[in-house]
Amino acid sequence: xxxxxxxxxxxxxxxxxxxxxxxxxxxxxxxxxxxxxxxxxxxxxxxxxxxxxxxxxxxxxxxxxxxxxxxxxxxxxxxxxxxxxxxxxxxxxxxxxxxxxxxxxxxxxxxxxxxxxxxxxxxxxxxxxxxxxxxxxxxxxxxxxxxxxxxxxxxxxxxxxxxxxxxxxxxxxxxxxxxxxxxxxxxxxxxxxxxxxxxxxxxxxxxxxxxxxxxxxxxxxxxxxxxxxxxxxxxxxxxxxxxxxxxxxxxxxxxxxxxxxxxxxxxxxxxxxxxxxxxxxxxxxxxxxxxxxxxxxxxxxxxxxxxxxxxxxxxxxxxxxxxxxxxxxxxxxxxxxxxxxxxxxxxxxxxxxxxxxxxxxxxxxxxxxxxxxxxxxxxxxxxxxxxxxxxxxxxxxxxxxxxxxxxxxxxxxxxxxxxxxxxxxxxxxxxxxxxxxxxxxxxxxxxxxxxxxxxxxxxxxxxxxxxxxxxxxxxxxxxxxxxxxxxxxxxxxxxxxxxxxxxxxxxxxxxxxxxxxxxxxxxxxxxxxxxxxxxxxxxxx
Amino acid sequence: xxxxxxxxxxxxxxxxxxxxxxxxxxxxxxxxxxxxxxxxxxxxxxxxxxxxxxxxxxxxxxxxxxxxxxxxxxxxxxxxxxxxxxxxxxxxxxxxxxxxxxxxxxxxxxxxxxxxxxxxxxxxxxxxxxxxxxxxxxxxxxxxxxxxxxxxxxxxxxxxxxxxxxxxxxxxxxxxxxxxxxxxxxxxxxxxxxxxxxxxxxxxxxxxxxxxxxxxxxxxxxxxxxxxxxxxxxxxxxxxxxxxxxxxxxxxxxxxxxxxxxxxxxxxxxxxxxxxxxxxxxxxxxxxxxxxxxxxxxxxxxxxxxxxxxxxxxxxxxxxxxxxxxxxxxxxxxxxxxxxxxxxxxxxxxxxxxxxxxxxxxxxxxxxxxxxxxxx
Numbered sequence: 044x045x046x047x048x049x050x051x052x053x054x055x056x057x058x059x060x061x062x063x064x065x066x067x068x069x070x071x072x073x074x075x076x077x078x079x080x081x082x083x084x085x086x087x088x089x090x091x092x093x094x095x096x097x098x099x100x101x102x103x104x105x106x107x108x109x110x111x112x113x114x115x116x117x118x119x120x121x122x123x124x125x126x127x128x129x130x131x132x133x134x135x136x137x138x139x140x141x142x143x144x145x146x147x148x149x150x151x152x153x154x155x156x157x158x159x160x161x162x163x164x165x166x167x168x169x170x171x172x173x174x175x176x177x178x179x180x181x182x183x184x185x186x187x188x189x190x191x192x193x194x195x196x197x198x199x200x201x202x203x204x205x206x207x208x209x210x211x212x213x214x215x216x217x218x219x220x221x222x223x224x225x226x227x228x229x230x231x232x233x234x235x236x237x238x239x240x241x242x243x244x245x246x247x248x249x250x251x252x253x254x255x256x257x258x259x260x261x262x263x264x265x266x267x268x269x270x271x272x273x274x275x276x277x278x279x280x281x282x283x284x285x286x287x288x289x290x291x292x293x294x295x296x297x298x299x300x301x302x303x304x305x306x307x308x309x310x311x312x313x314x315x316x317x318x319x320x321x322x323x324x325x326x327x328x329x330x331x332x333x334x335x336x337x338x339x340x341x342x343x344x345x346x347x348x349x350x351x352x353x354x355x356x357x358x359x360x361x362x363x364x365x366x367x368x369x370x371x372x373x374x375x376x377x378x379x380x381x382x383x384x385x386x387x388x389x390x391x392x393x394x395x396x397x398x399x400x401x402x403x404x405x406x407x408x409x410x411x412x413x414x415x416x417x418x419x420x421x422x423x424x425x426x427x428x429x430x431x432x433x434x435x436x437x438x439x440x441x442x443x444x445x446x447x448x449x450x451x452x453x454x455x456x457x458x459x460x461x462x463x464x465x466x467x468x469x470x471x472x473x474x475x476x477x478x479x480x481x482x483x484x485x486x487x488x489x490x491x492x493x494x495x496x497x498x499x500x501x502x503x504x505x506x507x508x509x510x511x512x513x514x515x516x517x518x519x520x521x522x523x524x525x526x527x528x529x530x531x532x533x534x535x536x537x538x539x540x541x542x543x544x545x546x547x548x549x550x551x552x553x554x555x556x557x558x559x560x561x562x563x564x565x566x567x568x569x570x571x572x573x574x575x576x577x578x579x580x581x582x583x584x
Numbered sequence: 585x586x587x588x589x590x591x592x593x594x595x596x597x598x599x600x601x602x603x604x605x606x607x608x609x610x611x612x613x614x615x616x617x618x619x620x621x622x623x624x625x626x627x628x629x630x631x632x633x634x635x636x637x638x639x640x641x642x643x644x645x646x647x648x649x650x651x652x653x654x655x656x657x658x659x660x661x662x663x664x665x666x667x668x669x670x671x672x673x674x675x676x677x678x679x680x681x682x683x684x685x686x687x688x689x690x691x692x693x694x695x696x697x698x699x700x701x702x703x704x705x706x707x708x709x710x711x712x713x714x715x716x717x718x719x720x721x722x723x724x725x726x727x728x729x730x731x732x733x734x735x736x737x738x739x740x741x742x743x744x745x746x747x748x749x750x751x752x753x754x755x756x757x758x759x760x761x762x763x764x765x766x767x768x769x770x771x772x773x774x775x776x777x778x779x780x781x782x783x784x785x786x787x788x789x790x791x792x793x794x795x796x797x798x799x800x801x802x803x804x805x806x807x808x809x810x811x812x813x814x815x816x817x818x819x820x821x822x823x824x825x826x827x828x829x830x831x832x833x834x835x836x837x838x839x840x841x842x843x844x845x846x847x848x849x850x851x852x853x854x855x856x857x858x859x860x861x862x863x864x865x866x867x868x869x870x871x872x873x874x875x876x877x878x879x880x881x882x883x884x885x886x887x888x889x890x891x892x893x894x895x896x897x898x899x900x901x902x903x904x905x906x907x908x909x910x911x912x913x914x915x916x917x918x919x920x921x922x923x924x925x926x927x928x929x930x931x932x933x934x935x936x937x938x939x940x941x942x943x944x945x946x947x948x949x950x951x952x953x954x955x956x957x958x959x960x
Contacts, residue, residue: 322742374924374928377928378927378928382741382742383656383741383742383745384927384931385927386656386742386745387876387879387880387883387923387926387927388923388924388927388928390876390923391880391919391920391921391922391923391924391927392920392923392924393920394916394917394919394920394923395916395917395920395921395924397916398913398916398917398920399917401913401916402913515746515749515750515753515872518746518749518750519746519750522743522746522747553757553758553760553761554758554761556754556757557754557757557758560750560751560753560754560757561754563747563750564730564733564747564750564751564754565733567737567739567743567747568733568734568736568737568739569737571737571738571739571743
């Protein structure tokens with residue numbers, strides 16, 4: 044029986060809606076239509092009533108369900124709903140500058156040309172009415188079908204609820220189905236009740252991380268009512284505690300994110316410098332090449348930034364690896380055993396690469412698009428949100444690290460690399476082609492730099508100076524972690540990132556960086572071989 | 585006396601003679617040839633040459649530690665800039681109330697930052713003797729502290745190079761901060777006069793040029809004196825076999841520290857003479873690129889020769905002036921190629937070429953650190 048009546052109610056509603064729709068379309072279709080537009084009547088009432096009367100008319104408009112009413116109320120609040128003096132027709136002013144104002148018809152929203160501002164009468168409102176209009180508009184949006192839009196409207200209501208809107212909000216709350224909207228509305232109502240001195244409202248607000256809830260509580264904690272003040276300040280302390288934990292988590296996240304960038308930039312260097320002992324000052328420029336590969340890939344595949352990014356992972360590796368091989372063959376192989384000269388020569392290479400990019404592409408930064416699945420953030424709660432691109436880069440860094448560990452520990456190449464670095468002559472005597480191993484290792488380290496570039500293109504500007512900004516940091520990470528030790532690089536990179544972020548709030552970004560540099564300089568004095576020095580034969584190199 | 589010993593060497597006398605003759609010619613051509621004359625040297629060129637002489641002194645300082653001690657410092661620009669800042673602070677105080685804001689005490693940028701009094705580290709810089717003392721002490725102290733920590737824990741070779749680079753990088757970041765009280769990004773500029781002489785006057789510019797030349801000559805003789813003394817012999821031993829020298833009973837870190845400090849002070853003097861000639865000092869002098877450029881001057885000229893450093897500094901900077909004027913795009917290509925070519929094809933630099941022609945038997949060893957010694 045109940046179901047039956049509910050069904051009949053639904054049918055009635057649909058029928059009414061259809062009728063209304065057909066009426067609306069008829070209206071829009073022709074002005075000659077004989078059916079009188081109820082909107083015109085409403086607007087006339089609105090224009091002619093006094094301020095108190097206008098309030099009632101606004102309610103009627105909201106209740107009418109007319110789909111034009113939102114725009115009416117909006118333009119009324121902006122003072123843009125006006126009436127032609129001679130014909131008494133209603134128009135909405137689009138731009139109220141100059142003498143002639145472009146207007147649209149308020150009933151059909153059709154273009155009505157330009158009208159002299161003298162020919163217009165504004166429908167006047169006062170401040171009280173404007174506040175009422177704002178909350179009516181918010182209530183209006185609470186009735187739309189899209190739950191996301193309702194949530195936005197509900198958020199706008201927080202802190203804006205006054206006595207007059209309590210009742211309609213409570214009514215909407217009872218009908219609301221979306222749980223997020225329900226919580227938000229409850230919060231909005233609770234803040235209003237708290238302002239009225241309701242102690243029970245504290246319970247609703249306790250544990251809520253919204254800043255406006257906190258503001259309301261801190262105001263209540265200063266209230267004259269001792270029970271209310273005590274309850275509010277207790278709730279406040281518990282919120283502060285939760286916030287503190289969240290802030291710590293956020294710092295840790297940003298630190299790890301910065302650290303993952305450092306690890307990515309340094310891990311290739313850990314191979315070429317750490318394992319092979321070759322100082323490659325052009326390492327930063329290999330990172331830059333990786334970033335530019337991503338940019339180029341996105342130019343080749345316009346409109347598909349995600350695919351381009353995925354493809355540029357192997358492409359960036361290849362480009363940087365080839366560039367690395369070119370550097371190794373043309374410069375480094377002639378400077379074996381002369382590390383300081385290698386440093387200078389590769390620095391020259393880095394200058395050439397930078398200028399090459401400036402001349403061939405542009406001295407300006409290029410924009411690399413972040414694909415949709417990487418943008419936005421992961422909301423853990425109101426106070427803690429993790430940006431997705433950083434999360435991806437963090438994961439990518441760990442992945443690259445794991446892959447590199449596998450290569451060094453589990454493949455023939457890794458074995459040969461370790462053999463050649465420990466004792467070159469003996470390795471050659473065992474039949475290992477040392478030169479080939481040199482080239483492959485250098486290509487591997489350089490390719491990883493390219494991967495770092497691909498990841499960095501998602502976090503920073505891609506420009507000719509990209510690599511320069513990371514070269515000193517990368518060397519610091521490798522030296523701090525202990526040369527020749529991949530695990531050391533990982534630990535050093537992540538911990539330096541976290542240290543930097545922890546220092547930043549009270550020292551500022553630049554000073555934090557300086558402090559970290561000074562810390563490393565001092566650390567190297569204390570432990571010249573880094574956090575995890577190599578032991579045994581490898582240490583004697 | 586050991587300081588005058590180099591004056592009995594033929595090479596030192598030759599160097600001093602060439603330097604003296606060239607400078608005398610420049611001054612003469614500036615003063616006595618009419619403006620339109622083909623050989624007239626404009627005051628602008630004199631100042632430019634004065635700048636090159638400062639760079640040459642800086643290069644000699646780097647050569648002293650790199651060529652004879654085997655320490656490749658990628659942070660000597662920091663000492664140069666510190667000397668420059670000490671001089672700049674003196675010049676700032678000399679402006680007095682002639683600044684834009686007309687404050688008799690505070691430099692313009694401090695007024696702009698709403699500071700109401702001079703920070704303590706600016707006190708005393710209105711006195712010339714104090715400022716000139718700081719030109720030596722500021723870089724010297726930094727070298728002392730840094731060197732003490734580094735050499736005591738036997739940080740050498742590439743590691744030392746990298747942390748010197750980090751040092752100058754950190755200082756650059758620090759000096760970029762407005763809160764440091766050194767003018768931040770813009771540095772110190774708008775200087776008016778030096779010890780009562782108007783900085784824009786021709787005579788002052790000539791005087792600064794001559795002072796730079798004299799400083800270069802004195803610095804050269806000092807370095808030469810160190811090199812030929814017993815101290816210098818120990819330095820070369822440290823460069824070629826640090827561990828062996830230590831086992832022979834020498835306190836290696838003391839020699840390193842002393843020579844490093846001398847070198848830093850020379851760099852500071854070069855910076856102090858440089859600032860009034862270019863009229864500005866800002867944090868870009870701390871940039872790692874500048875420091876590493878100094879090294880390539882020395883590499884091009886030829887390490888462990890001292891006069892090679894002078895030649896390298898003059899050649900590279902002249903080339904830089906020409907290139908940046910004619911085709912600025914190409915300069916970094918040229919500089920980059922210079923780095924590669926010199927290290928790969930010309931390990932002994934221009935001085936090495938000259939030697940080879942003369943058939944001199946003396947060879948500059950290519951091994952520079954104990955690390956290489958152990959691995960080869």
